Amino acid sequence: MALIFDIEKFAVHDGPGIRTVVFLKGCPLHCPWCHNPESHSFEPELLFDATKCVGCRRCSAVCPQACHAFGEDGQHHIDRKRCLHCGRCTEVCPVGALEIVGKPMTVPQVMEEVLADKVFYDHSGGGVTISGGEPLAHFDFTRELLTACKQAGLHTCVETSGYAPWTQIEPLIPLVDLWLWDVKAPPELHEALVGEPYAPIVENLRWLDAAGAPTALRCPLIPGVNDSDEALLAIVNLANSLNHLQQIALEPYHPLGEGKNAKLGKKEFYQAPFPAEETKAHWREFLAQRVQVPVK
Ligand code: SF4
Ligand code: SF4
Ligand code: SF4
Missing domain, CATH: 3.30.70.20 (Alpha-Beta Plaits)
Incomplete structure (x- = not known):
């Protein structure tokens, strides 16, 4: 049983093809620009x-x-x-x-919803993405759900900040077809911005890569915060050090979480300027010229 705060059908941005995204409630990080502030607490x-x-x-x-x-x-x-x-x-x-x-659900209950759209996964090369919150903070449930997905022949993605003990990542490797791995901020800014250190997250990513696990980096880019050329170079260096990286996805700042924050009674929300089209194009070009994988 885990607390689920949303099950999104027909998602097309969280892994290949048409997918169902299962959002687990509870996250150890506190990214100030988070799109889903209702995912932070482990309680309803x-x-x-x-x-x-x-x-x-x-x-x-x-x-x-x-x-x-x-x-x-x-x-x-x-x-x-x-x-x-x-x-x-x-x-x-x-x-x-x-x-x-936040609704408590069992793995069979989630699978019932997931399997209702199997025909769409089969025709589009899609599947199931487990997201959050932080799926690795719900290790037992995530492992059980991934196991059920594999038994049903479904393609699986896990979207994660990577902040978890390696003992809660390694056992999942055979069950995950693609890891969607967040890269939130360069090492010197990471802890101050999102509340936890950078080193264990990157160490996990390197171990995952050494184990041959396919990954895609997802990079929220916040103007004036983590989009300097130095910060982009840190992404380049990380990407070029990985052997099984398949893609980099840029996630330009958007204040999507602001309205939800207000509904939760939280007053403050991170405010940054909207990135202009030229800024987004610069980010994409800067990375695309320096890495060997597609940048989206
Ligand atoms: S605020 Fe609503 S949900 Fe909370 S205890 Fe009162 S009736 Fe129940
Ligand atoms: S890791 Fe993801 S879910 Fe957690 S606070 Fe950051 S953006 Fe939100
Ligand atoms: S007072 Fe407002 S929130 Fe409460 S029941 Fe009436 S409309 Fe709903």
Whole structure:
């Protein structure tokens, strides 16, 4: 059993072909630009969309924990620390302003959803991608799900930050067809930006490569943060040191997580300038001229 926060069907950016992406909730890193801030906590969470709320107070009437309160100006406040995630308020809200994110699911339950689209995987060269959050932080579940996918003849990808003990990576090697490995920041900035050190992640990647495992690097590029020529050269050097790298995928900054952050009651979200088309073209060209694999 694991907490799943989304199962995305017909995905085309998370590995080859048409895929189903299974998102596991919980991540040891805290990238400030994360698209999925609802994936950070290992617990269920209550989302509240203030733009939908009509102030009817039905949520307040059913909450056993008195989490919902209304100020004199009618403003709706939620004490999330008291919330038991029972879901009662979500059931009575007439406008869908409340939602519990994080659903416990077993491997057979996930497989039932995954197998419903097998015909699309078969025709497109697609399959299943396990993402997050951090799949390796749910090692037992991830291994069990990958095993079930392989038994069903499905192509598998794992999208990971790589921040996990090697003992939770090595056993998965025979079960993963392609590792989608994040490269978030150069060594000197990594810990300050995302909260954990660079060295163990790169060490894991080198061991994975030495074991012959196919990888694709995924590089979030944040203008003014990790897109200097020095930072891009660090990606080049890493890429050129790997024997089984198949591709580099650039992920230009986008504030997709901002709205979700607000729904979680988190005030701050990382703000960076939108990368211009010329900037994105420069990143792509810079890398493509220096590495031996396709840059997308
Ligand atoms: S999920 Fe349950 S405990 Fe949490 S705010 Fe809603 S009713 Fe209250
Ligand atoms: S039930 Fe929904 S619309 Fe009514 S006050 Fe609560 S959140 Fe707002
Ligand atoms: S590793 Fe991925 S899921 Fe975790 S915080 Fe960073 S971007 Fe978000």
